[in-house]
Amino acid sequence: SQTIHQWPATLVQPVGSPLSLECTVEGTSNPNLYWYRQAAGRGLQLLFYSVGIGQISSEVPQNLSASRPQDRQFILSSKKLLLSDSGFYLCAWSLGTVTEAFFGQGTRLTVV
């Protein structure tokens, strides 16, 4: 069966520090991969999505970046965190529109 791993579950980082959140999927090949951010009590904002290795579409051109070094690995990064980067980050995968999206457990990021 397919599973998605996202870590860490919680993270507290100082302003100006770098960020790396990792997401991996098991049990499937060539999935679509997504990074979302959810501010407290708010909706899901699509940050990045990828339909294949090396193919990244950016929805939010801020100080975040994403990479897909392997088929089932999706990494969210920042060189210098801002206070406004605090939030709940969710990774998800799907097989195009064949399946619904399956979500990881999320990472709660607090920038202090």
Place this chain on the structure above:
Amino acid sequence: AQTVTQSQPEMSVQEAETVTLSCTYDTSESDYYLFWYKQPPSRQMILVIRQEAYKQQNATENRFSVNFQKAAKSFSLKISDSQLGDAAMYFCAFQTNFGNEKLTFGTGTRLTIIP
């Protein structure tokens, strides 16, 4: 660009009653999918129901059903016989088919069940 709008930030319903959550979307595509996801306090996203745009018949999953009006670009969720476990954030989502398979969510509706 696709947009998804949920105009009800919060809704409440008496247990065992029926509630309808609204969703509208904007797209120039003709082939797409619509979803309702539920996010309980655990924050795990759970698919509630899925609708394919080319199917005129409204999707139904047990107590959950949708009213899909393609011309009006409307996709509402009806929850019948509301239960305490239905309390959650509900998100409407849109995904195009083939190629650019971006999955876009609305801002969500927080549903409270009143015992």
